[in-house]
Amino acid sequence: MILEILSIFSLTKIAWHDIRTQKIRNSDLIAAGFPLVLLYWGNWLISFLNFIIYLSLYILSMRKLGAGDLKLSIICALPLSSVFQLMQAVATTWFIGGVFALFKPRTSIAFAPFMILGTYLAKFSIP
Structure with missing residues (x-):
């Protein structure tokens, strides 16, 4: 429970x-990722699949998606x-x-808040 709270705090800081x-600072990614790796190491394959999805988008968008978002x-x-x-x-x-x-047309947007929100909405809405 404490590790989950720590990771949520770190993800909020990233957003x-x-x-x-x-x-997105690498130090913040490490602070958020370390507790999540300890808690959810068994889900590494899903995490890798998500990385492949975002890597494809990173390449197709000609790097409009940031490297921090990719990580x-x-x-x-x-x-x-x-x-699912x-x-x-x-x-x-x-x-x-x-x-x-x-x-907010024609400007770049911070994508990390949407990634974090989308993840937790999916986690808590689908068992």
Whole structure:
């Protein structure tokens, strides 16, 4: 329970820093990822699949998606326990991010908050 709270605090810090600077620090990724790896190591394959999805998007978008977002994709998928939850998280992330982008056109947006929100909405809405 304490590790989960610590990781949520660290993910919140990542989201806040990304909103302010559009950068995700590696030290914050390590602080968020370490407790999640300890808790959810068994979900490494789902995490790897999420990384492949975001790596494809990173390449197709010609690096419009940040490298920090790519690294965050590994950490965000650790709490997910099934491929169905992963697909729900990715769809929710892109839907919420897309709706937000409609109201803020022609500017770059911080994507980490949407990734984190989409992950936890999928985790708690699908058993």
